[in-house]
Amino acid sequence: MSDIPISGGPHLAGSHPQEAIPHGPPPANRSSRLDAATLGMFLFIASEAMLFGAFFTAYFFVRVVNPTATETWPPAPFEFPVFVAGVNTAILVTSSFTIHWATQAIKRNDRNGLRAGLVVTILLGSAFLLTQAIEYAHVGFNTGDGAFASVFFGLTGLHGAHVFVGLSLLTIAAVRAFRGHFSAEHHHGVEIPGIYWHFVDVMWIIVFFAVYVL
Amino acid sequence: MTSTTEPHSQHGLRPGDPPPRRRGIFMRPGYLRASWVTPLFFLIGMYIVVALRALAGWDPVYDWEYIVLIAGMVTAPIGFLLGMGVFDYWLYWISGRPTVADDHASHGAYSWKDYFKVNTDHKVIGIQYLVTTFFFFVAGGFLAMLFRAELAEPGMQFFDTQTFNGLVSAHATLMIFVFIIPAFAGLANFAVPLMLGAPDMAFPRLNALSFWMLPVAGALFLASFLAPGGAFATGWTSYAPLASEQPFGQVFFNMGVQWAGASSIATALNFLVTIITMRAPGMTFWRMPLLVWANFTTSLLVVIATPFIAGSQFFVMFDRVMHTSFFTPDNGGYVLGYQHIFWFYSHPAVYIMVLPGFGIISEVISVFSRKPIFGYRLMAVSLIGILVLAFSVWAHHMFVAGMADWLRIPMMISTLLIAVPTGIKVFSWLATLWEGKLHLSTPMLFALGFISTFVIGGLSGVYVASVPIDIHASDTYFVVAHIHYVLFGGSVFTIFAGLYYWFPKMTGRMFDERLGKLHFWLTFVTFNLTFFPMHWLGLDGMPRRVADYAGTYGALNMVVSIGSFVLGASVVIFAYNIVVSWARGPVAESNPWKAMTIEWQVSSPPPVFNFDEIPQVVGGPYEYGVPGARHAVLRGGALQEAHA
Numbered sequence: 001m002s003d004i005p006i007s008g009g010p011h012l013a014g015s016h017p018q019e020a021i022p023h024g025p026p027p028a029n030r031s032s033r034l035d036a037a038t039l040g041m042f043l044f045i046a047s048e049a050m051l052f053g054a055f056f057t058a059y060f061f062v063r064v065v066n067p068t069a070t071e072t073w074p075p076a077p078f079e080f081p082v083f084v085a086g087v088n089t090a091i092l093v094t095s096s097f098t099i100h101w102a103t104q105a106i107k108r109n110d111r112n113g114l115r116a117g118l119v120v121t122i123l124l125g126s127a128f129l130l131t132q133a134i135e136y137a138h139v140g141f142n143t144g145d146g147a148f149a150s151v152f153f154g155l156t157g158l159h160g161a162h163v164f165v166g167l168s169l170l171t172i173a174a175v176r177a178f179r180g181h182f183s184a185e186h187h188h189g190v191e192i193p194g195i196y197w198h199f200v201d202v203m204w205i206i207v208f209f210a211v212y213v214l
Numbered sequence: 215m216t217s218t219t220e221p222h223s224q225h226g227l228r229p230g231d232p233p234p235r236r237r238g239i240f241m242r243p244g245y246l247r248a249s250w251v252t253p254l255f256f257l258i259g260m261y262i263v264v265a266l267r268a269l270a271g272w273d274p275v276y277d278w279e280y281i282v283l284i285a286g287m288v289t290a291p292i293g294f295l296l297g298m299g300v301f302d303y304w305l306y307w308i309s310g311r312p313t314v315a316d317d318h319a320s321h322g323a324y325s326w327k328d329y330f331k332v333n334t335d336h337k338v339i340g341i342q343y344l345v346t347t348f349f350f351f352v353a354g355g356f357l358a359m360l361f362r363a364e365l366a367e368p369g370m371q372f373f374d375t376q377t378f379n380g381l382v383s384a385h386a387t388l389m390i391f392v393f394i395i396p397a398f399a400g401l402a403n404f405a406v407p408l409m410l411g412a413p414d415m416a417f418p419r420l421n422a423l424s425f426w427m428l429p430v431a432g433a434l435f436l437a438s439f440l441a442p443g444g445a446f447a448t449g450w451t452s453y454a455p456l457a458s459e460q461p462f463g464q465v466f467f468n469m470g471v472q473w474a475g476a477s478s479i480a481t482a483l484n485f486l487v488t489i490i491t492m493r494a495p496g497m498t499f500w501r502m503p504l505l506v507w508a509n510f511t512t513s514l515l516v517v518i519a520t521p522f523i524a525g526s527q528f529f530v531m532f533d534r535v536m537h538t539s540f541f542t543p544d545n546g547g548y549v550l551g552y553q554h555i556f557w558f559y560s561h562p563a564v565y566i567m568v569l570p571g572f573g574i575i576s577e578v579i580s581v582f583s584r585k586p587i588f589g590y591r592l593m594a595v596s597l598i599g600i601l602v603l604a605f606s607v608w609a610h611h612m613f614v615a616g617m618a619d620w621l622r623i624p625m626m627i628s629t630l631l632i633a634v635p636t637g638i639k640v641f642s643w644l645a646t647l648w649e650g651k652l653h654l655s656t657p658m659l660f661a662l663g664f665i666s667t668f669v670i671g672g673l674s675g676v677y678v679a680s681v682p683i684d685i686h687a688s689d690t691y692f693v694v695a696h697i698h699y700v701l702f703g704g705s706v707f708t709i710f711a712g713l714y715y716w717f718p719k720m721t722g723r724m725f726d727e728r729l730g731k732l733h734f735w736l737t738f739v740t741f742n743l744t745f746f747p748m749h750w751l752g753l754d755g756m757p758r759r760v761a762d763y764a765g766t767y768g769a770l771n772m773v774v775s776i777g778s779f780v781l782g783a784s785v786v787i788f789a790y791n792i793v794v795s796w797a798r799g800p801v802a803e804s805n806p807w808k809a810m811t812i813e814w815q816v817s818s819p820p821p822v823f824n825f826d827e828i829p830q831v832v833g834g835p836y837e838y839g840v841p842g843a844r845h846a847v848l849r850g851g852a853l854q855e856a857h858a
């Protein structure tokens with residue numbers, strides 16, 4: 001890249017000259033066995049978990065702390081579609097296994113396994129979102145129908161948004177997989193979205209129990 | 215997320231490949247591209263809203279509140295970032311096309327124009343942060359002078375009450391979210407990788423994204439003045455349910471905070487990964503400069519706490535636009551919930567606003583007293599102590615809010631406990647000064663000024679932490695005095711100290727010491743003139759956030775207003791000094807302060823990639839006056855003698 005000046009430029013004209021650098025940056029010292037991108041993903045997940053924490057706090061206030069909280073949950077005559085949500089739980093849990101299968105496949109350099117795993121996971125995730133959208137349409141109440149509905153749409157909606165983000169990451173991984181990227185040595189681009197996907201899955205189980213079961 | 219250390223895909227451009235086609239000027243990343251992508255994305259957002267409303271059969275289809283919210287505050291800013299080129303690399307990567315692995319094309323600044331482009335060099339980003347935040351500092355200060363004009367005399371002079379509240383709210387919001395917090399991120403961006411002996415941050419492109427989200431947040435806050443009904447007027451705390459019933463300007467606050475919060479979470483994550491994975495060989499945690507420690511703890515606070523303010527603002531906005539009832543009592547909502555969730559972020563946030571400053575002060579005090587920091591390890595441990603305790607005190611903001619009675623005493627005790635690690639730090643600075651060879655140059659003056667004002671702020675904090683006193687003092691000017699002693703006398707003084715301290719390193723030039731001292735003394739005196747009388751006003755019962763007041767408070771308020779105008783004028787001296795010195799100041803040596811930390815061992819300004827070879831760290835960072843002590847060894851010459 002010859003059009004890039006070789007030396008460190010002075011920040012404003014007239015500063016004194018710099019020592020010439022014949023190359024790019026020196027490779028950084030690796031002061032931890034943790035891989036940077038994976039650590040970044042874990043920290044991001046910690047932050048995301050706290051965002052869910054804020055929503056669960058709202059749930060806790062509405063359902064437990066509030067003196068006017070109702071006896072039944074949800075308050076009569078409303079009902080949550082527990083069965084549909086249960087089916088959805090099964091779908092999402094399965095998708096955790098398929099993404100695991102995909103990452104295991106690429107570790108053995110099995111690219112077809114990787115592609116198949118990614119496609120199945122994406123299909124399962126999309127099925128989950130579609131089911132949830134249909135559930136919203138038929139649930140029989142709206143966001144304005146009281147605090148229980150706020151919490152219901154808040155938690156499931158926040159989770160749905162995360163499924164969407166996870167799906168986007170997986171789609172990126174799939175595009176790259178089909179373009180021939182990734183190998184037994186280089187598969188960060190699958191592994192890291194995979195970690196996120198597992199997080200989305202675990203979060204759903206908590207949401208499912210808090211909202212529908214308890 | 216792609217780290218500098220990650221091996222790039224085997225499909226990157228190879229030396230023999232033809233160079234990528236040069237794109238037309240409207241397609242190249244930059245303002246020209248942003249000027250058409252931003253409106254395009256506004257239209258996309260608008261038609262998403264319109265299409266959804268048409269499909270659902272809602273009337274009116276063109277609902278401008280929704281359109282401004284989605285198109286103006288979400289998609290158009292994304293279009294702006296896209297146009298500027300923040301996402302270019304990622305888009306190539308996503309589409310699986312060849313990416314020029316780490317071409318460093320956007321690294322380093324070669325002319326002043328480069329500071330206005332997307333850049334991945336942590337030093338450039340640091341300066342971009344500082345200049346941008348300084349702009350918001352001036353804007354916020356200007357708003358303060360407007361409402362101080364109104365408050366100079368009793369009675370209503372210039373503004374109606376809603377406008378007055380808008381000015382106060384926008385002042386605090388600008389200062390907190392787009393000045394203090396990101397200014398620290400800017401200083402740390404510049405200094406931390408150098409101090410660690412790292413060539414850059416762990417995720418340089420994420421770093422650029424964090425910076426560019428900031429102008430979006432600031433622009434939203436300022437744009438709220440154009441909204442029908444005026445700017446958001448519920449204070450920087452924006453309590454619900456009031457906030458969900460305000461004119462539309464409120465939504466600018468809700469969404470601006472989301473952009474600022476996303477920016478600070480991304481930076482914090484970047485700092486954490488950099489500090490954990492990219493320290494130079496020999497740089498153990500117990501050899502890290504305290505500035506690095508401070509940013510490590512701050513970043514942890516940011517990553518853990520900031521999602522709570524994001525949540526609280528989402529709820530308020532949902533209550534408004536989707537008619538949910540998170541905080542509306544008549545429909546099963548829980549009113550106090552907002553304050554709990556908000557303060558669970560915003561108390562830790564006050565430490566986010568001061569811990570990096572503690573780090574700066576530790577650097578400055580040690581260097582300018584020519585002595586090792588007293589109790590280095592305890593200094594680091596007390597940061598961790600503050601970090602942990604910070605999450606256990608939020609309800610001290612709610613003593614008079616009608617929360618559960620049993621929460622009061624535990625919250626009071628944990629709040630008073632925080633004074634212990636804070637006190638440790640103050641005593642350690644004093645002990646470092648003790649019998650040191652003090653060099654009273656401008657950064658040191660600001661550090662000493664900081665200690666004196668911060669102690670006053672800490673003491674008034676202990677007062678309001680005691681429930682009986684707080685019942686009397688809450689919501690009065692006493693709290694305003696407290697905030698400003700810790701945030702202006704505290705945080706802002708440390709930012710000035712840091713700016714003067716690293717100015718030679720950032721620009722390669724020296725500032726004018728005489729003007730610096732003048733700036734300090736003028737700031738210090740008028741700061742106290744402005745904010746000290748507020749203690750009396752508050753104890754006398756003058757309520758905060760009210761446009762008018764009883765005639766008895768008139769004299770002191772006049773003093774406060776005059777003080778605040780001179781305080782505002784003192785910033786002009788600072789700006790003049792910085793601008794003129796940057797352009798024409800005398801050339802700075804690489805280590806004008808004779809400091810030991812690594813950033814001072816490279817040229818001023820540092821080379822684009824910081825080091826030819828990663829330095830080897832061999833000792834602690836503050837061994838001033840210890841014969842033969844070394845912190846780091848750089849290739850091509852060992853550390854200069856840094857002893858007094």
Ligand code: HEM
Binds near residue numbers: 565
């Ligand atoms: C010894 C340490 C401190 C103690 C004990 C303390 C205690 C308190 C208490 C009890 C309040 C609530 C007063 C009320 O609203 O009635 C308060 C308010 C506040 N404190 Fe502190 N504080 C301390 C240090 C700090 C620091 C270091 C900062 C920031 C750098 C800070 C920033 C604030 C702010 C911004 C508010 C006002 C929030 C509002 O707008 O209502 N405090 N403090």
Ligand SMILES: [Cu+2]
Binds near residue numbers: 561564607608610611
């Ligand atoms: Cu607090």
